[in-house]
Amino acid sequence: MAPVPASPTDKDTDPTIGALVIDASRDISTLISKEIQLAKSELKVSVRHGGVGIGLFAGAAFLGLLAIIMLSVAIAYFIAMTGLDLAWCFLIVFGAYVLVAAILAFIGIKQVKQVKAPERAISQGKEIPAALKGRG
Known part of the structure; x- marks a missing residue:
């Protein structure tokens, strides 16, 4: 058909x-x-x-x-x-907390000093304009 x-x-x-x-x-x-x-x-x-x-x-x-x-x-x-007198007992507990806080702050400062800029990413980022212009 x-x-x-x-x-x-x-x-x-x-x-x-x-x-x-x-x-x-x-x-x-x-x-x-x-x-x-x-x-x-x-x-x-x-x-x-x-x-x-x-x-x-x-x-x-x-x-x-x-x-x-x-x-x-x-x-x-x-x-x-x-x-021991109660006032001295509270002072001992306070001193223990201050000592723990000082140790934590010291460790924290050491950790913060280890922070670095992402150097490889920055250097690669600086190469992008040249690559886009065809000079890469």
């Missing part, structure tokens, strides 16, 4: 290239806006969970600080059981 020839009215209903481009650009625009809406809704959920997490960490840090204070008082009273 021979194929049916297209009638002149069928050719009039085919979309033009301009119409196809307009439809495609509209569809892409809609797709991008929907993707942005999806990203916003996902970020809202993430930000909410992150905020709750930060609040819980802050609460835990505060309770940890209170626990350290109570432990310090308990240690001072434990030392006082040896017969």
Whole structure:
């Protein structure tokens, strides 16, 4: 059976290239806006969970600080059981904390002094303009 020839009215209903481009650009625009809406809704959920997490960490840090204070008082009273005056016991606990803080600060300073600039990345970054100009 021979194929049916297209009638002149069928050719009039085919979309033009301009119409196809307009439809495609509209569809892409809609797709991008929907993707942005999806990203916003996902970020809202993430930000909410992150905020709750930060609040819980802050609460835990505060309770940890209170626990350290109570432990310090308990240690001072434990030392006082040896017969030493309570004021000296609190001073001993204070001195121990100052010593630990000094050691941590000393170690921290040594670590910070070891920080260096990313020299290889900087030198490669300086070569990029010449490479782009074709002189690389």
